Amino acid sequence: MELVRFNPWNDVWNLSNRFNRIFGSRFVPTRTLEANRDFVWRPAVDIYEEENGVALKAELPGIDKKDISIDVKDGVLTLSGERTVENETNEKNYYRRERTYGKFQRLFTLPEGVSAEDITADFKDGVLKVHIPKAEVEEPKKITIH
Helix, strand or coil: CCCCCCHHHHHCCCCCHHHHHHHHHCCCCCCCCCHHHCCCCCEEEEEEEECEEEEEEECCCCCCCHHHHEEECEEEEEEEEECCCCCCCCCCCCCCCCCCEEEEEEEEECCECCCCCHHHEEECCEEEEEEECCCCCCCCCCCCCC
């Protein structure tokens, strides 16, 4: 028999999961498109370090480049925009709409040692790539005494 470390939070988590299974889809009506307008959509973002800076990749399918905004202020990069809903549906067998629409905003604190003035961005095939270059490292200056 194997010894298992007691964790009281496991019981709380399991109880929560059981309630969700019991009351989840049977008694709660599914949300309509109108109800989903208040849903906060957060696009998936990957952030990684490159040799000469930091890269941020955001998945923004179905969004036009003109609907995306990138701002930098006080060491915070703000990515915002809006994905608009396509209201016209001519399909007879249209049962479900799971894609979310609406405005989004993501805030990212820039690490120290990057140059906010030289940030560039490319948008291709629904993926936004923001390149944040590292700042020039200032070498210590040796001062000679005369």
